[in-house]
Amino acid sequence: DAGVIQSPRHEVTEMGQEVTLRCKPISGHNSLFWYRQTMMRGLELLIYFNNNVPIDDSGMPEDRFSAKMPNASFSTLKIQPSEPRDSAVYFCASRTSGRPTDTQYFGPGTRLTVL
Amino acid sequence: GQSLEQPSEVTAVEGAIVQINCTYQTSGFYGLSWYQQHDGGAPTFLSYNALDGLEETGRFSSFLSRSDSYGYLLLQELQMKDSASYFCAVGSNYQLIWGAGTKLIIKP
Secondary structure, rough: OOOOOEEEOOEEOOOOOOOOEEEEOOOOEEEEEEEEEEOOOEEEEEEEEEEEEEHHHHOOOOOOEEEEEEEEEEEEEEEOOOOOHHHHHEEEEEEEEOOOOOOOOOOOOEEEOOO | EEEEEEOOOOEEEOOOOOOEEEEEOOOOOOOEEEEEEOOOOOOEEEEEEEOEEEEEOOOEEEEEOOOEEEEEEOOOOOOOHHOOOEEEEEEEOOOEOOOOOOEEEEOO
16 A cells, blocks of 8 residues: 655745645545644644545635545645745645544645745 | 643653653544654554553553543653654544644653
């Protein structure tokens, strides 16, 4: 099993540009999470999908952020326009079911730097 | 609100034993999990407690007291590779509520 795959691993962009982060969850997992991690705010849940449907997007900072999951094997997180305060590591995680007790498997993360 | 409290940093000596505490206040409770994150890496699952008591996995043990809303992670025979951040997380509704993490510094 390849684990959760994220791309790109590093992204450097200029303020105002559009950024798209990609995630491929573990095959057979039906729950997917997008997290953001910074030194100041720690690990923050941005959005949670179950069976490709967004269940909770209350953690999405503002309208500049959007996430999609068109099928069970792919999800994107888009930031448009990007701002320096969006600089963070963005993790995607997947889980086998909707049970909160099941282990979340994290991807390697995308380190985003907005200049 | 929902919150988890854990120390921001703990320092220990190689070969020693260290305990990282976690207290929680959440609207729902479906167990306490612990994750490890090395610098530059992703969080990885360590252990899970659904019921009161101690769970042991090799050098690591985790304890839960639901009546006290408290748990801890115990690391024995510390090795330099255990230097990392450790997060407690409570299962609540459909998601995990995360603590801010404890940075474990190990000195030779």
